[in-house]
Amino acid sequence: MRRPPTAEAGLAAELASVRPDLVAEYTGGLPGARAAVLTRLWRGLTHDPLPWIARRAPGDDGLTLRLTDGRRLHGPRPDPYATGAYVTAVRLDEVTYDDPARLMTDLAVPRSAAFAAELGHAVASLALSRTGARVHPPEWPGRGRAWEWEQRVTDGHPFHPNCRARPGFSVAEQLGYGPEHGPVVELELVPVPAGECLVTGVWPRWLREAGRLVVPVHPWQAAHVLHRTGERRLSAHPLMALRTLALPDGPHVKTALSARLTSSVRDISLGSVAASAALSDFAETVAARTDGLLHITRTLGAVAAGSPDLAALLRESPEEYAAEGERVVPVGALAATGLPGTPGWRDRFAALALTVGLRLLELGVALEAHGQNLLVVLSPDGDPVRLVYRDLADLRVGPARLARHGVALPELPARILTDDERTLRRKLFGSLVAGALAGTAGSGPALRAAMESAVRDLPQTPDLAALLDEPLPAKALTLMRLSPRSSGDQWAELPNPFQYDGP
Incomplete structure (x- = not known):
């Protein structure tokens, strides 16, 4: 039977x-894009609790997955912390596949058919993201605005098979809105009667008119969802998240984007708007207990x-927390473009990140500290000195832990x-260790080496004991895309970095 045309x-x-x-x-970049997506898919197939995989059998020549229907899928021995495209082909029975969409x-x-379509989009969009992108390896000590660092990221999520899937975006829209292509995006400024709006915090005067509030709207949202344009426009620079943009000399604006990128539709819920001020004040209060490290x-x-489709948040630029000569860089951007060459940088960054993350977890706050939310303040020489965290919507908060430490719990x-400790640890460990730290390390052995140095001086808490001794939780990203009707996160267990030598 003839196959339909591919996304490529x-x-x-x-x-x-x-x-x-x-x-x-x-076209020349397609093989590399297939390998990058196939590597991410292989990570999910080899570690996610997929019900149709009966057994995983390691051997001298790799790993064989035995399916419940008797078939065998064979590939390299996996490194769940590797960020390079090391899987170029796998074999299903006697057929070899280098295309993740055709394999699925x-x-x-x-x-599998729907997920295969997503993987096809991911490959094609990743090849496009790498095409003509403004990628220049940084020189340390480097300069530039924070948004310029974010625009160096071409490959998206380091471990998600849908790392660059942008269904619903035309080629022109990807080139015009994708941060890796360095565009200036013209946000539509849509006026809405003030009486129809839910507002928290302070909506600035320059986004108000007589009896109306002006909502910044992403042009894709305006064209495809709202089918309306604004009376004025506002130039902004897209960040790693695509729907969050930096104003030239002001705050960042998070816009609603009712498209599925990686796993989620990126609109802004009414609940998020309603809770934003209280969450912001609470997080600032807790961060004050880190002695200036966060x-x-x-x-x-x-x-x-009145709708998640027409909403926006304004938040501080991370550059507010950089002193003269310092830079604030998202951890994901560092992982993608190259770390500072200072000896021992990974060790010092891991120590800083784990100190902050575990201290907050002990207090009762689990950060979603992956490479997009977590930023590091770098000294003029490139050393990690402080952390900045953004996007509070996915925090987890333990009331009992807060009470033990005398921290007041606002209405959240x-x-x-x-108060489920497993849930709190999953949130932090799955994002910080299996995400941000693994992304900067690039492999299991490198992650273990950085963390071994970092944990020596950390307080001996039950959370640290769990990190040292138990399997490492990570979101089961492949399983989640194959079971979209299941609500909430689903989890995989990765080999503990301290007990893992790599493939």
Whole structure:
């Protein structure tokens, strides 16, 4: 049976009409993009608790997955902490696959066809992201605005198979809105009667008119969801999150974007708007207990015009927390573009990140500290000196722990409150260790080496004991895309970094 046209071919045809000068570079980049997505998929297949995998059998020549229907899937021995594209092909019975979308199609497990389409989009969009992107390895000590560092990231999430899937975005829109292409995005300024809006914090005067509030709207949202334009426009620089943008000399604006990127639709819930001020004040209070090692980018104001599709948040720029000569860089940007060359940098960064993360966890606050939310303040020589955290919507807060430490609990959304220690640890360890630290380390052995140095001087708490002795939790990103009707996060258990020597 003849296969339908692939996402790769469809994007190539569209690119030929929009930017024919980029077609050759895009086509040449497809094998590397397939390997990058296949590596991420192999991580999920080898570690997520997938119900149709009966057994995983390691051997001298790699790892064999025995499926419940009797088939065998064979590939390299996996390193769940590796960020390089080391999986170029796997074998299903006697057929070799270098294309993750075709592999998922032929696995023919529940929802594999839909996931295969997502993987196809991820490959094509990743190749496009690497095509013509403004990627320049930094020189240390480096300069530049924080948003310029964010625009150096081409590959998206370091471990998600849908790392660059942008369904619903045309080629022209990807080139025009994707941060890796360095565009200036013109936000639509949509006025809404003030009486129709939910507002928290302080909505600035320059976004107010007589009887109306002005909501910054992403142009993709305006065209595809709202079907309306604003009366004015505002120039901004897109960040790693794509729908969050930096104003030239002001705060960051988080816009609603009702498209599925990686796993989630990126609108802004009314609950998030309602809770934003209380969360911001609470997080700032808790961060003050880190002796200056952590700063929170405060939410200045939030507005929703009756719908998650028409909402926006304004928050401080992380650069507010950099002194003269310092830079603030998202950890994901460092992992993608190269770490400072200072000897022992990974060890010092791991010590800083674990000190802050575990101290807050002991107090009762688990950060979603992955490489996009967590930023590091670098000295003029590139040394990590402080952390900055942004985007508070996915915190988890333990009331009992807060009470033990005398921290007042304000009125916060019920969904973020839990005294379940496993849930709190999963939130922090899965994002910080299996995410940000693994991303900067690049492999299991390198992660273990950095953490071994870092944990020597940390307080001996039950949380640290769990980190040292138990399997490391990580979001089961492949399982979650194959079971979209299951609400909430699902989890995999990775080999503990302290007991792992790599493939």
